Amino acid sequence: MQRRVLIAVFPGFQLLDMAGPADVFSTADLFLAGDGYRVEVGALRAGPVAAHNGITVNAAALGEVTGPIDTLLVAGGLSMPEQLTGGELAGAVTRLAGAARRVASVCNGAFLLAEAGLLDHRRATTHWLAADELSRRYEHVEVDADPLYIEDGNVWTSAGVLSGVDLALAMVARDHGHDLARDVARGLVVYLHRPGGQSQFSTPMGAMTPRSEPLRELQAYIDANPAADLSVPALAARAGMSERHFSRVFTEQTGLPPGRYVERSRADTARRLLEVTGHPLATVARESGLGTPETLYRVFHRHWRISPGDHRRRFRAKES
Template structure:
């Protein structure tokens, strides 16, 4: 059994807490349903920063805690620090000292943070010289405030030694699935992702910025229409000329408007969406590389390989080996 402690600062987001909790709870349910000797693998504990039994979250929902770190009598496997809700509030020195002491006492203890919880972990000095991430809106602030930390703005979560930091609020789910994968294997983690009806289990190296999500910010109706068409018709002709014809625009004007509205050219956008679609299929299916290439509009496996080398600096085969699930 592994004891997982979630440290809850005041005014944190409820999803910073509930996301990891649900992953761990569903993992326990899955283990109990597949093991003849029903057992609990994860025991979770909610701990406040000021020893209080109730912490208010940013949405107004109170969370009941066991108390503070002083109430702990068990051996901690992992500490997950939820996002810091109040940035101008000093972090209690005893919290920083306790986190340092946990690592000093047992170097195998995992310390993780969700979103702005990275700032609490950074205050301990334990991240100095290490790679870390946080919400994309806070990366510049973190890099300025903690220059000894190698802040990376792109990944959804990063592991450096036994320290894990994740990006925006929902990425606490991805990070916790990563911990489950580390403990129980990728197949179990993928099954938990499906139980939670997640779109896919994202590897930590995946960007915080989904190409599809990025383009949804435009208010231009024709561009939104063609973006939707691209997502639903990847195997069709998506040349600039064909897309321009759909909108009754000249190729030159279509390219100009698309690039102005999205910050990326139509051809580059199509490539990026095809890469994302191919990644999902490699991660979640046993389709051949030729089948995946055809579904994504890339003709054959050679075209898929060239695209992966260009965008991800790896081949589809190696990507599947690293991130694919055995079905």
């Protein structure tokens, strides 16, 4: 029997918050030959609802939705502050949550769950830009701005925009097993495994994007090839610049000297390997470009004040 997924939207919602999870669930339904999920979209008023980018979707009236719901998912969007006034949408979410097996939000959709009281005394996440405001406004919510998504009881929350895809894949894995979630991810050509405890933040997000296209390509090369020769002479040659000029321009356009950027990128790769693989530390050090477990330990401690082994243990404890 199909699981009913109701996605609540509003004028000015973020289209990807709805479309990403909707495509995950509908693709899973294709693999399950129509015995997986049925996706519906609802809003306060029936009819076309315009997303922030101007694209419209047709929605049913939330007040007319009846019957059991498997998953109630609330989208986010830049117009969220307007949706919190008056309490009408939060009231609709409260009513529907009572008929749902689980409730979820994408991005700052968490504000509507909090306004409805559904996050009280729960751990929750949202887009990192909105986390401080969520914590300030709702003192009974334990806000954690770092993870991609969090499951606390039957309430799930996720970080910004495309983390809704990770959230939906995790739900598919929970409902039908990891093999199906993997097949869906492959079908959608998205990352196969981004666990909820993985950080929203990464080295590319912590550095500026270069204005120069060759330097943007070089930045992408560094992040994709951590075990390559990423010394200043090698990178300068790849960029077609002298070492001195390359170091000056790279620092100016990214905000980080080349050596520091490379170390942070390798440290970030090592952290992901510790989170999603069971590789021994020697393998993690080699594949991340850090070389030896001793270097891995020094770099990890310098960036996060924790040992690689402790990070892996804490991450897995958080995931479980």
